Amino acid sequence: MKKMKLVMVGNGMAGVRTLEELIRIAPDLYDITVFGAEPHPNYNRILLSPVLAGEQTLEEIVLNPLSWYQENHITLHLGRKVVDINRRTRVVTADDGTEAEYDRLLMCTGSVPFILPVPGKELEGVIAYRDIHDTNTMIEAATKYKHAVVIGGGLLGLEAANGLMLRGMQVTVVHIMPWLMERQLDIVAGQLLQKSLEDRGLKFLIGAQTQALIGDKDGRVMAVQFKDGTEVPADLVVMAAGIRPNTELAVKIGLHCGVNNRSGIVVDDTMQTVTDPRIYSIGECAAHRGTVYGLVAPLFEQGKVCATHLAQFGIGRYTGSLTSTKLKVTGIDLFSAGNFTGGEGCEEIVMSDPYGGVYKKLVIKDDKLVGACMYGDTVDGSWYFKLLREGRTIHDIRDKLMFGESNIGDTGHEGHSKAATMADTDEVCGCNGVTKGAICKAIKEKGLFTIEEVKKHTKASASCGSCTGLVEQLLMFTAGGDYSKPPTKKAMCGCTDASHQEAREAIKEQHLLTIDSVYKALGWRTPNGCASCRPAVNYYLISSWPKEAKDDPQSRYINERSHANIQKDGTYSVIPRMWGGETTSSELRRIADAVDKYKIPTVKVTGGQRIDLLGVRKEDLVNVWKDIGMPSGHAYAKALRTVKTCVGSEWCRFGTQDSTQMGKDLERAMWRMYAPHKVKFAVSGCPRNCAESGIKDVGIIGVDSGWEMYVGGNGGIKTEVAHFLVKLKTPEEVLEYTGAFCQLYREEGWYLERTVHYISRVGLEHVKKKILEDAPMRKALWAKLQFSLDGEPDPWFDFDKAAVDTRQFTAVGAA
Amino acid sequence: MSEWKSICRVDDIPVLGARRVERAQGIAVAVFRNSEDKVFALLDHCPHKGGPLSQGIVFGESVACPLHNWTIGLSDGCARSPDQGTTPRFACKVDGGQVFLDDNELATLALDIRPPVCRAGGSTGALGDESFSVQAPQGA
Numbered sequence: 001m002k003k004m005k006l007v008m009v010g011n012g013m014a015g016v017r018t019l020e021e022l023i024r025i026a027p028d029l030y031d032i033t034v035f036g037a038e039p040h041p042n043y044n045r046i047l048l049s050p051v052l053a054g055e056q057t058l059e060e061i062v063l064n065p066l067s068w069y070q071e072n073h074i075t076l077h078l079g080r081k082v083v084d085i086n087r088r089t090r091v092v093t094a095d096d097g098t099e100a101e102y103d104r105l106l107m108c109t110g111s112v113p114f115i116l117p118v119p120g121k122e123l124e125g126v127i128a129y130r131d132i133h134d135t136n137t138m139i140e141a142a143t144k145y146k147h148a149v150v151i152g153g154g155l156l157g158l159e160a161a162n163g164l165m166l167r168g169m170q171v172t173v174v175h176i177m178p179w180l181m182e183r184q185l186d187i188v189a190g191q192l193l194q195k196s197l198e199d200r201g202l203k204f205l206i207g208a209q210t211q212a213l214i215g216d217k218d219g220r221v222m223a224v225q226f227k228d229g230t231e232v233p234a235d236l237v238v239m240a241a242g243i244r245p246n247t248e249l250a251v252k253i254g255l256h257c258g259v260n261n262r263s264g265i266v267v268d269d270t271m272q273t274v275t276d277p278r279i280y281s282i283g284e285c286a287a288h289r290g291t292v293y294g295l296v297a298p299l300f301e302q303g304k305v306c307a308t309h310l311a312q313f314g315i316g317r318y319t320g321s322l323t324s325t326k327l328k329v330t331g332i333d334l335f336s337a338g339n340f341t342g343g344e345g346c347e348e349i350v351m352s353d354p355y356g357g358v359y360k361k362l363v364i365k366d367d368k369l370v371g372a373c374m375y376g377d378t379v380d381g382s383w384y385f386k387l388l389r390e391g392r393t394i395h396d397i398r399d400k401l402m403f404g405e406s407n408i409g410d411t412g413h414e415g416h417s418k419a420a421t422m423a424d425t426d427e428v429c430g431c432n433g434v435t436k437g438a439i440c441k442a443i444k445e446k447g448l449f450t451i452e453e454v455k456k457h458t459k460a461s462a463s464c465g466s467c468t469g470l471v472e473q474l475l476m477f478t479a480g481g482d483y484s485k486p487p488t489k490k491a492m493c494g495c496t497d498a499s500h501q502e503a504r505e506a507i508k509e510q511h512l513l514t515i516d517s518v519y520k521a522l523g524w525r526t527p528n529g530c531a532s533c534r535p536a537v538n539y540y541l542i543s544s545w546p547k548e549a550k551d552d553p554q555s556r557y558i559n560e561r562s563h564a565n566i567q568k569d570g571t572y573s574v575i576p577r578m579w580g581g582e583t584t585s586s587e588l589r590r591i592a593d594a595v596d597k598y599k600i601p602t603v604k605v606t607g608g609q610r611i612d613l614l615g616v617r618k619e620d621l622v623n624v625w626k627d628i629g630m631p632s633g634h635a636y637a638k639a640l641r642t643v644k645t646c647v648g649s650e651w652c653r654f655g656t657q658d659s660t661q662m663g664k665d666l667e668r669a670m671w672r673m674y675a676p677h678k679v680k681f682a683v684s685g686c687p688r689n690c691a692e693s694g695i696k697d698v699g700i701i702g703v704d705s706g707w708e709m710y711v712g713g714n715g716g717i718k719t720e721v722a723h724f725l726v727k728l729k730t731p732e733e734v735l736e737y738t739g740a741f742c743q744l745y746r747e748e749g750w751y752l753e754r755t756v757h758y759i760s761r762v763g764l765e766h767v768k769k770k771i772l773e774d775a776p777m778r779k780a781l782w783a784k785l786q787f788s789l790d791g792e793p794d795p796w797f798d799f800d801k802a803a804v805d806t807r808q809f810t811a812v813g814a815a
Numbered sequence: 816m817s818e819w820k821s822i823c824r825v826d827d828i829p830v831l832g833a834r835r836v837e838r839a840q841g842i843a844v845a846v847f848r849n850s851e852d853k854v855f856a857l858l859d860h861c862p863h864k865g866g867p868l869s870q871g872i873v874f875g876e877s878v879a880c881p882l883h884n885w886t887i888g889l890s891d892g893c894a895r896s897p898d899q900g901t902t903p904r905f906a907c908k909v910d911g912g913q914v915f916l917d918d919n920e921l922a923t924l925a926l927d928i929r930p931p932v933c934r935a936g937g938s939t940g941a942l943g944d945e946s947f948s949v950q951a952p953q954g955a
Binding site for chain 2: 456457526527528529530531534535553554555556557558561562566567568569570571601614615805807808811812813
C-alpha cells in the first residue's frame with residue numbers, strides 16, 4: 001500500500017515531539033516531509049538562555065541531530081520557509097520553489113516576537129530574542145559593544161538581560177508595567193527579584209514608555225528615547241515585549257484564526273484545525289479553547305494527542321493545561337503557578353523575609369491550593385504544583401503547608417528532600433544507585449522532559465518511587481520550569497489512555513468480566529497489554545466481581561503465579577502462615593525436616609513474626625508446601641500478609657486485652673484477601689504497642705476500655721504513622737470495622753497503591769464517612785468481604801480452584 | 816545442519832506463558848508462547864542480572880523479566896531501549912503442533928554464561944550467624 005504523505009511546516013520542539021510520538025505508534029503510516037525556516041535541526045529553545053549566559057553550548061541543546069531525521073526517513077528542508085499552501089491541490093510551496101504534496105498537514109509555525117511599533121525599529125542592532133540566530137547576534141554584539149537595552153521585563157527579557165550582562169555588557173531593562181514579570185509574580189516577589197538583579201548589576205527603568213529608537217549615521221541604533229524625553233545609550237536593543245502566534249501563513253491560506261485573525265490557529269480537542277480536516281496545528285501558533293500555550297509541557301501534551309489522531313487511532317483529547325513558571329537565571333529561585341493573585345473567596349498564607357530574600361505566598365480557595373508564588377526558596381515548587389494539579393484538599397496538612405514537603409517526613413534517601421542543596425555525588429535513587437549528577441547529565445544531554453523519560457534513561461525513581469519528588473525537582477532545576485508534568489489524569493501505562501480510576505469504573509459499570517473485554521471497552525492499543533497494566537486489570541476484575549471474574553495466572557507477577565517469592569538467583573522463598581505469630585513444636589519440627597530434606601540454604605525469622613525458608617528450588621515448592629503442611633502465608637502477594645501481635649493479657653503483666661487472640665481472629669477472617677497492594681495488620685495488647693500497630697495498614701491497640709483502631713500506617717519506603725480512626729468496644733466490632741476498611745480499600749484503591757497512599761488520595765474524611773458515619777454501608781462492606789473470601793482456596797493445596805498452573809513446576813523435553 | 820529435537824506440544828506451554836527446557840550443560844532454555852500461538856526460544860537468562868525470563872509476564876512479542884522488569888523482545892532477544900543487552904536466541908520451529916529446538920544449539924550455545932548466585936560459597940542446611948545477602952523483592 002502506498003504511504004500517506006505528512007508535511008510539517010515548522011521544525012520546532014512541539015512539532016518534532018509530535019513526529020516522535022507518531023513514529024513510535026505508527027512507524028509506517030506516512031512519508032514525512034519537514035520544512036524548517038531556520039538552518040538548524042530541532043533544538044531546545046528553552047535552553048537558549050543558558051547558551052546566552054555561556055553555561056551551555058549550541059551543540060549541547062540540539063534535540064534531534066540530522067541523523068535522527070535520516071534514520072526515520074524524514075525528508076528535511078532546512079532554511080526554507082513555506083510561503084504558500086494550496087489547500088485544493090494539497091501542495092506546500094517554500095520560498096525557494098520547493099514543493100511537497102500532502103495528505104495531512106501539520107502547522108507548527110510557532111510564534112513571532114512582538115516588535116514595538118516605534119520609529120527606528122528597523123535599525124541595525126535592534127533584534128528580538130527568539131532563535132539561535134538572535135542568540136548568536138547577541139553573543140557577537142557583546143564582544144564589540146558596551147550598552148544594551150532590553151525592552152520588556154518578562155521571563156524572556158530578564159533571561160536575555162542576565163545573559164548579556166554575564167557577557168560583559170551594561171544592561172538596562174525597560175519595563176512598562178509597575179513591576180517585573182507581572183504575569184508570573186505579585187508585586188512583592190517582583191520587587192524582590194528586581195533588587196536581587198540590581199545587586200548583580202542590572203539597571204531597571206520601571207514604568208518607562210519607549211518612544212523611539214535613535215540611530216547613528218551608519219544606521220545602527222545608538223540610544224533609546226522615552227516619552228518623558230530622556231534617553232539611554234544603546235548599541236544593542238533586544239525586544240522582548242512578548243510573543244504572538246505566527247499565523248501569517250495560516251491567515252493567507254484561509255484557516256480560521258479567531259477574531260481579527262489574532263488569536264492563533266483555532267483547533268479542537270484533537271488539535272485538528274476547525275477549518276480544514278486535513279490540517280492539524282499544535283504549539284505556540286495554535287489556539288485551543290481560546291488559549292495559546294507558550295510552555296513546553298502543554299505543547300508536548302498536545303503533540304501526544306495529535307499523534308494519536310494522525311496515527312488514525314482516534315483516541316485522546318487535549319483539554320487544556322495548568323502551567324507553572326520558573327526563571328532560568330542561575331542563582332535566582334523563583335516559581336509561580338496558578339492563581340497567585342488571590343481575589344474573592346481566596347485565603348492567603350504568606351511568609352515574607354525581605355532581608356533574607358525569601359518570600360512565599362500560597363493562595364487557597366475552597367480548601368484547595370489554587371496558586372503559589374515563591375521567591376528565594378522554591379524547592380517545594382514542584383510539590384505545590386502537584387497539589388495544585390491534583391486539586392487535593394489541604395486542611396489536614398494546612399499547618400505544615402508553608403514549610404514544604406520536607407516537613408511531612410521522608411526516609412530512604414538519607415533524609416534528602418531538597419534537590420538543590422544536594423551535591424552531584426549524592427545519591428537520589430537509593431534503589432538503583434543513581435546520583436544527582438547522573439540524572440542532571442542525562443536530562444541535559446538526552447534532552448529529557450518528563451519523569452517517565454528520566455526513569456527510562458537513568459532508572460532513577462523506577463523502582464520504589466520514593467524519590468520521584470526529588471527527581472521532579474531536578475527536572476525543574478535542570479530543564480527549567482516548563483518541564484513536562486504528568487497530567488492529573490494519569491494513563492495506566494503506554495498501552496492505553498485510560499486511568500486506573502476509569503478502568504475501575506468501566507469494569508464496575510459495564511459488568512466486564514475478562515481482561516480482553518476491558519481492553520476492548522477502553523480501546524487498548526496493544527493486543528494483550530503489558531506487564532504493568534495486565535496485573536492491574538486482573539486485580540480490578542477479581543476484586544469487582546468476586547466468584548464471577550476468573551483469575552488469570554498469566555496476568556500475575558511471578559510471585560503470585562508461583563505462590564512464592566522469587567529471589568535473585570531464580571530460587572524461591574517460602575513463608576508459611578503462623579496465625580498471629582504463634583507456632584507449635586510439631587510445626588517447627590516439620591519445618592526443620594523440610595529444611596534438611598530439600599537442602600534449603602537459609603532459614604530466617606521475618607519481621608512479621610514468621611519463618612522464611614530461602615533458596616527453595618521451584619521444582620521443590622509443591623513438596624515443601626506439602627511436607628510443612630501449613631497454610632500459605634501469602635508473603636509473596638498483594639494480599640493480607642502477616643498479623644503481628646504481642647503476647648497480650650494472657651501472659652503480659654501490663655496487658656489489658658488478649659491481643660494474640662484478636663490477631664488470630666482477624667487473620668483467620670481475612671487471610672487469602674487479595675488487595676491493591678500488600679496489607680499488614682498488627683494488634684497490641686496495651687498502649688506500649690509492642691506489635692508496632694502505629695505503622696501498619698490496620699493497627700489495633702488494646703486499652704482498658706476496648707480497642708483503638710488506626711489505619712494507613714506504613715513502615716516501608718516512607719515511614720508513615722497510622723491515623724486514628726475509631727475507638728471500639730468489642731472484638732466483633734474490631735472485625736467488622738477492619739473488614740469494612742479493607743473492603744473499601746479493595747474496591748477503591750488503585751493497583752499498587754498502599755493504604756497510606758490511598759488515604760492520602762481520597763482523604764481520611766472520605767474513609768470516616770463510609771466506615772464510621774454510615775453504618776449500613778459499613779455492614780455491607782464487611783458482608784461483601786466475607787462473601788468474597790468465603791470458600792476461597794489455599795493456593796498451596798487447592799491448585800485447581802486457585803488456578804495454579806502446576807506445569808510451571810516441571811521442565812519439558814529433558815536433555 | 817540443524818538436528819531438530821522434539822521438546823513438547825505447543826499446548827504444553829501456557830498461552831502468554833513459558834516452559835523451561837533443562838540442558839545437560841549450561842543455563843536452561845525458555846520456550847514462550849504468545850497469544851497468537853507463536854513460539855519463541857531464548858536462554859532463560861536476562862542480560863541485566865540473569866533473571867529467569869521463563870518466569871516473566873509475556874505480552875505481545877515481549878517478556879518482562881521477573882526480577883527488575885526489563886522488557887526483552889522474544890524474537891530478537893534484545894532488551895527494549897533504553898536498556899541495552901541481548902539474550903541468546905535458540906532456533907525453534909513448530910510442526911504439527913509440536914515444538915522443536917535444535918539439538919546442536921542446545922548442546923553448544925551459550926554454555927559460558929553463568930547463572931546468578933545468591934551467596935557466594937553458600938552452604939546448605941542449617942546456618943550459623945553468617946550474614947544474609949538475599950534481598951526479597953516482595954519480602955514479608
